[in-house]
Amino acid sequence: MEFIFGGAYQGMEEYAQNTRGASKIVRLDADMREIDFTVADAFNGLELFVLGCVRRGESVVSYFERHSDEWADKMLIGLDFSCGVVPMDAEMRLWREENGRLNNYLAQHAARVARLFCGIPQVIRQ
Secondary structure, rough: OOOOOOOOOOOOHHHHHHHHOOOOOOEEOOOOOOOOOOOHHHHHHEEHHHHHHHHHHHOHHHHHHHHHHHHHOOOEEEEEOOOOOOOOHHHHHHHHHHHHHHHHHHHHHHEEEEEEEOOEEEEEOO
């Protein structure tokens, strides 16, 4: 698995397509209860899937652990918003925390990790 992350609008999806060869990218959202990892080679918007899990009271890391064989050869793309202002709203703080936990989990299990900043990739693991 390849994990690509960065701040909003940093070019992660373009990087996955143009540099890493992703032919089809599925955009995730907070209403999804399941991810069908068979329909594409890359999945963008992990943070929105995390938000849905937070709202349903589900552990997103547990979800990815249960489905690890399904995403083992995929590109997973998500936001890192850990450096911003800590939200006052409890749900938004939990979302931020759970998103960080998923990013840590995926980075630990990825064969390749790249962080994008201003469209420039920084390969952390190769």
